[in-house]
Amino acid sequence: MKKLLQSSPIYDILQKAEHGERLSFEDGVRLFKSNDILPIGHVANIIRERKNGNHAYYITNRHINYSNICKNRCKFCAFSRNKGESGSYEMALEEILEKAMAAVEEGAKELHIVGGLHPDLPFDFYIKMIRAIHESCHDVHIQAFTAVEIEHLSQIARLSIRQTLKELKEAGLGSMPGGGAEVFSPEIREQLCPEKLSGEGWLQVMREAHAMGLRSNATMLYGHIETPEDRISHLLKLRKVQGETGGFLAFIPLAFHPKNTELSNSSGTTAMLDLKVISISRLMLDNFDHIKAYWIMLGIKLSQVSLSFGVDDIDGTVQEERITHAAGAETPETLSVREIIKLIKEAGREPIERDTLYNSVQREQRDFMLQKV
Ligand code: V47
Ligand code: SF4
Numbered sequence: 610m611k612k613l614l615q616s617s618p619i620y621d622i623l624q625k626a627e628h629g630e631r632l633s634f635e636d637g638v639r640l641f642k643s644n645d646i647l648p649i650g651h652v653a654n655i656i657r658e659r660k661n662g663n664h665a666y667y668i669t670n671r672h673i674n675y676s677n678i679c680k681n682r683c684k685f686c687a688f689s690r691n692k693g694e695s696g697s698y699e700m701a702l703e704e705i706l707e708k709a710m711a712a713v714e715e716g717a718k719e720l721h722i723v724g725g726l727h728p729d730l731p732f733d734f735y736i737k738m739i740r741a742i743h744e745s746c747h748d749v750h751i752q753a754f755t756a757v758e759i760e761h762l763s764q765i766a767r768l769s770i771r772q773t774l775k776e777l778k779e780a781g782l783g784s785m786p787g788g789g790a791e792v793f794s795p796e797i798r799e800q801l802c803p804e805k806l807s808g809e810g811w812l813q814v815m816r817e818a819h820a821m822g823l824r825s826n827a828t829m830l831y832g833h834i835e836t837p838e839d840r841i842s843h844l845l846k847l848r849k850v851q852g853e854t855g856g857f858l859a860f861i862p863l864a865f866h867p868k869n870t871e872l873s874n875s876s877g878t879t880a881m882l883d884l885k886v887i888s889i890s891r892l893m894l895d896n897f898d899h900i901k902a903y904w905i906m907l908g909i910k911l912s913q914v915s916l917s918f919g920v921d922d923i924d925g926t927v928q929e930e931r932i933t934h935a936a937g938a939e940t941p942e943t944l945s946v947r948e949i950i951k952l953i954k955e956a957g958r959e960p961i962e963r964d965t966l967y968n969s970v971q972r973e974q975r976d977f978m979l980q981k982v
Contacts, residue, residue, distance in 0.1 A: 610651055617648040626652050626892045634841055640889045641837030646881060653888035653919030660898055661921040665958035666967065667949045668925035670719040671712035674932065675700045675738070679725025681757075683791075683802035685833055687869035687936035689725045699727065702734070706741050712928065713746040716946075716972070719925070719965045720746075721786055722753035723932075732766035732773075736780045743781025750783040750965040756814035756825075757789030757806045770817050778823060784965055785818055787826030787861055793846050794839040801833065801872075808843075812850050819856025824966065826901075827857050831886050832865035832878035840886065844893040851896045858967065859899035859922060862886045864906045868937025883911055884918050891919025899967065905933050905940050909952065916956040922963075923949065 614620055622636045632640075640649060676699035679689035690697035700708075709720050720742065735754070742751055754762065754777070763773040774782075791798065793808025806814075815825055827847050831840060851857050864883055867875040891900050901922040904912035912923045928943045944952075946962075953960040962970040 610647075614648045614651065617643075617645045619643045619645055619648065623648055623652045627655060629895075631895060632893055634838075634845060637841035637844065637889060637893050638837050640892065641840065641885060644881070646884055646888070649892070650884060650888045650918040653891035654917055656891055656895075657900070657919045657921050663957075663959050664921060664961045665916050665953040665956065666899070666922040666961050666963040667946075667953065668719055668963055668965070669716050669946060669970075670721055670925035671708065671717045671928040672721045672723075672930050673700075673705055673708050674930075675705055675722060675724040676727050676730070677725050677931065677935075678727045680728045681726050681802060681804040683805060684871040685791075685801055685830065685865060685867075685936075686932075687866075688932040692728060699730070702738055702741060705738055706745060708929075709742045709746050709749070713749045717749060717926070717928075718962075718970055719750045719752055721927075722751065723755055723758065723786060723788055726758065726761040730765075732762055732768075732776075735762055736776060739777060739780040739782050751781055752784045752786050752965055753777075753782055755786055755789035756811045756818075759785070759814050759818070760806045760810060770814055771821065774818055774821060774823060778821065782823070784823055784858070785815075785825035787828040787857075787859070788863075790828045790843070790847075791830045792835045792839050793843045794835065797835055797839055808846065812846060815850060815856065816854055819850075819854035824856050824858050826859050826861055827897075828861045828863050829886075829890075830863045830865055832882060833867075833872055833875060840889075841893065844890060848894055848896060851894070855896075857897060858965070859901045860890055860894050860897050861901040861903050861924075862890055863903060866906065866933055866936035866938055870936055880911055883907060884915065887915050888919045904944065905930050905938060905942075908940060909944070913952045913956050916953065916958050923952070925949075 677688050677690050678692050678697050763770050790811055829843050864878040867873050867877050899922050900920050902912040902915040902920040903924050930942045950960045964970055
């Protein structure tokens with residue numbers, strides 16, 4: 610490996626990373642323009658092991674996509690519908706609560722709740738949803754609403770971002786997922802999601818959430834029309850905010866799925882691009898503890914391989930997923946705990962069940978049997 614590393618034209622950058630030196634914009638772009646995936650992955654793996662040892666995390670969770678009605682209609686999204694359009698849906702509070710309670714009964718430690726930007730559901734609906742789940746489901750963490758949804762809710766409620774977050778937190782919101790970040794570049798946003806909250810707006814919502822003690826994740830949607838420069842500038846913006854707040858838990862690269870979207874003639878991502886984005890993210894985001902492979906989007910096999918390319922977390926059981934499957938994902942909608950553990954062990958890693966905040970979860974054998982394994 611040493612020889613392979615030394616003969617690589619990007620050896621200077623990899624050495625910097627290995628010695629704990631911060632990588633620059635130019636370094637990141639050069640890494641993306643290189644096809645030396647083994648040396649890049651090797652150093653990403655070193656950093657990953659330095660931060661997380663041999664642990665590979667997973668979570669017993671459930672996704673609930675409460676509505677696909679959305680006023681934004683981003684060009685990369687196959688999930689959203691206009692109100693009244695065929696295929697549009699909105700779940701009643703009772704249905705959401707039923708799904709949440711069933712998941713907790715089966716051992717879920719986290720509920721991941723996101724949806725479209727509904728034009729006329731009142732703020733009270735969201736408060737009631739979070740409060741009802743919080744009061745009925747003990748010992749579950751509610752991770753809900755992207756920064757884009759929070760800004761939308763603040764408009765509906767005619768409240769500041771801070772007050773909106775405060776009311777949601779009081780109702781039982783535990784943290785925020787990382788969606789809606791897409792690629793921060795204004796040019797890309799103008800072309801793909803002109804109605805969406807700007808990149809700066811997304812970052813500002815996260816700053817405010819972190820300032821009041823709400824942790825969050827961060828994502829980047831890649832494999833559409835973005836350039837290596839767009840990707841690196843996105844990562845550097847995340848790194849800067851993380852330096853200010855320390856509030857991001859994990860970074861999750863999201864592999865674009867083109868089917869049924871306005872970009873359906875795009876060919877989607879390749880394994881090479883997926884591994885590059887994962888390992889380069891690990892190298893650039895030196896102040897993030899965790900890089901997560903969302904197996905629903907990345908595919909089960911590549912998620913397993915990614916555990917040697919910088920990833921230390923492969924997300925969770927998920928149970929029901931609508932966003933990626935609307936866009937042609939061929940992965941199943943759920944994985945059992947047993948399947949996840951097998952994948953991790955086969956990759957030579959030690960599976961650690963975590964909660965949202967990366968505390969390890971200890972289960973009685975009986976609880977474990979109750980889970981769908
Ligand atoms: O915000 C939309 C993306 C996100 C497509 O925080 C698409 O732990 C691929 O953010 N192809 C929602 N991606 C999912 C998300 C997420 C998932 C898992 C874990 C976490 C976390 C967050 O999905 C959206 C958007 O960026 N998206 N359409 C598509 N066609
Ligand atoms: Fe709406 Fe989110 Fe889909 Fe954009 S990605 S159209 S904001 S649901």
